[in-house]
Amino acid sequence: EDKVVQSPLSLVVHEGDTVTLNCSYEVTNFRSLLWYKQEKKAPTFLFMLTSSGIEKKSGRLSSILDKKELFSILNITATQTGDSAIYLCGARFRGGTSYGKLTFGQGTILTVHP
Amino acid sequence: NAGVTQTPKFQVLKTGQSMTLQCAQDMNHEYMSWYRQDPGMGLRLIHYSVGAGITDQGEVPNGYNVSRSTTEDFPLRLLSAAPSQTSVYFCASSYRRQGGGSPLHFGNGTRLTVT
Numbered sequence: 001e002d003k004v005v006q007s008p009l010s011l012v013v014h015e016g017d018t019v020t021l022n023c024s025y026e027v028t029n030f031r032s033l034l035w036y037k038q039e040k041k042a043p044t045f046l047f048m049l050t051s052s053g054i055e056k057k058s059g060r061l062s063s064i065l066d067k068k069e070l071f072s073i074l075n076i077t078a079t080q081t082g083d084s085a086i087y088l089c090g091a092r093f094r095g096g097t098s099y100g101k102l103t104f105g106q107g108t109i110l111t112v113h114p
Numbered sequence: 115n116a117g118v119t120q121t122p123k124f125q126v127l128k129t130g131q132s133m134t135l136q137c138a139q140d141m142n143h144e145y146m147s148w149y150r151q152d153p154g155m156g157l158r159l160i161h162y163s164v165g166a167g168i169t170d171q172g173e174v175p176n177g178y179n180v181s182r183s184t185t186e187d188f189p190l191r192l193l194s195a196a197p198s199q200t201s202v203y204f205c206a207s208s209y210r211r212q213g214g215g216s217p218l219h220f221g222n223g224t225r226l227t228v229t
Contacts, residue, residue, distance in 0.1 A: 009154070032214030042118075042204065042220035043157075050214035088156060092215050101172070102147070102218060104157040 002027040004091050006105035014113050017079050021108045023089030024071040031092045033065055033072050034102065038086040046074070046087075079112045086110075116140050120205050120221035127195040127228045135190040135224050137205030144210035146188040147218070150174065150201040157204065163188055164210060195228045202226070 003026045013019055025033065032050045036043035047056045049065035049072060056063050060079075065072045076083055090104040121136045139146065147162035149172075159172030163182040177199060179191040188207075192199060202225050206218040
């Protein structure tokens with residue numbers, strides 16, 4: 001069964017700290033791994049990773065994928081209170097009518113205190 | 115360009131009632147899906163569709179039906195609501211691309227309470 005596991009489930013830090021969020025996956029016929037940020041409403045897209053070892057970066061956020069060890073990390077440097085959110089990791093796999101099916105982990109709740 | 119539109123935003127049902135959650139997208143996305151979100155459970159896939167006339171089950175399909183008669187619309191039907199279906203429901207869509215695929219675009223969710 002396809003599975004995505006995130007850790008930690010929750011994290012409390014102070015502004016300026018650096019955080020690393022983890023995502024491991026067990027999916028057959030892996031296609032890509034996606035990270036989303038969810039504040040009050042809909043999840044918003046952060047990164048999509050398909051190749052091992054290539055870092056994707058957007059401002060203070062960065063992410064990398066290791067397809068050999070089946071995990072990804074999301075780093076946030078110099079955290080701000082606006083980074084407080086649920087961070088969701090999802091793995092997409094291929095196969096038959098499951099084309100594009102995206103399985104998510106439980107999410108990591110990040111709280112950044114001033 | 116409205117993106118993914120879900121209605122209603124909030125709904126309260128009594129046990130045994132039926133209802134349909136609406137989802138429409140105007141991005142010409144082939145792929146559409148429904149998730150439910152419960153505390154500590156992340157997003158769990160209910161049903162999905164890779165194109166008009168094609169649907170399939172996700173992880174938690176029991177108690178829900180879907181159909182996809184047009185590219186734009188993907189309604190989710192609750193046949194006989196149960197308290198266990200109290201949740202926040204998200205509809206999401208994407209292009210159907212080769213390789214890694216394309217990111218999902220989410221609607222703003224429907225908060226459903228079943229009493």
